[in-house]
Amino acid sequence: MKKTLVVLNGLKKQGLIADYAIGGGMGAVFYVEPFLTYDLDVFIVADKPGLQPLESLYRYLKKRGFRPQQEQIIIEGIPVQFLPAYNKLLKEAVSEAREIVYQGTATRVMTAEHLAAVMVQTGRTKDRERFFKMIEEAKIDPGKLARMVERFGLRQKFLQWKRMHDEK
Amino acid sequence: MKSKAAATDVMLAGKVRAKSEFRRKQAAMPFARKVEVVVRLQKIAAGIGKAAGKKPVRSAWRIPARRRPA
Incomplete structure (x- = not known):
């Protein structure tokens, strides 16, 4: 994974992306007990606005010998799924991501509060399960999460999930 | 003396505590x-998937014809 992160940092240096943050399952694993997840979800903010922010990225990576596989691209053995930050919450999650060091390589992971809010917004069954894990195991600032939930119009779903969790 | 139900509750509470x-x-x-x-x-899951995918075929061939169900 270290080599994968070096490639991701290289994308930023090359100016292909403005910024990135690890989210999804692997992002959650940073905060909770490890669980099975298959790919590395990387949320990106493109350097230039355009309709196809992933096109130049894929072109560059393919030229470097990394092959796409379904919706992912295999970078140094790790399936990476690039997802453009397509709404305000995701853009904020990328810009306010935590800087961490993984085996000597700097990288960025979404904050626990942003991850939880993104889970509520995405709303799939697996997001709900991960949200429950986050509530139980991650160190979440409840005030920060509550403000975020209000700001992004997620209050109803958040309360519904919170109730389900408390009744468990 | 504690009832059996109460003892079970205590045991379960301990288990939940230990798990969390x-x-x-x-x-x-x-x-x-x-x-x-x-x-x-991931490796374990891939192994299980592989085994699950191959098992019916492999096991059918391994059973001698005379012992295969009709």
């Missing part, structure tokens, strides 16, 4: 170690 304590410890592991665990889980 274990989870908290797992959650506090360094990220690099967690990634190693995820990779191991």
Whole structure:
């Protein structure tokens, strides 16, 4: 994974992306007990606005010998799924991501509060399960999460999930 | 003397406590170690998938014809 992160940092240096943050399952694993997840979800903010922010990225990576596989691209053995930050919450999650060091390589992971809010917004069954894990195991600032939930119009779903969790 | 139900409750509460304590410890592991665990889980899952996919074919061929169900 270290080599994968070096490639991701290289994308930023090359100016292909403005910024990135690890989210999804692997992002959650940073905060909770490890669980099975298959790919590395990387949320990106493109350097230039355009309709196809992933096109130049894929072109560059393919030229470097990394092959796409379904919706992912295999970078140094790790399936990476690039997802453009397509709404305000995701853009904020990328810009306010935590800087961490993984085996000597700097990288960025979404904050626990942003991850939880993104889970509520995405709303799939697996997001709900991960949200429950986050509530139980991650160190979440409840005030920060509550403000975020209000700001992004997620209050109803958040309360519904919170109730389900408390009744468990 | 405690009833059997009360004793079971105490035992279950202890189990839940131990489990959540274990989870908290797992959650506090360094990220690099967690990634190693995820990779191991992926390998196990791939192994199970592979076995599950091949088993019916393999087992059918391994059973001698005379002992195969009609």
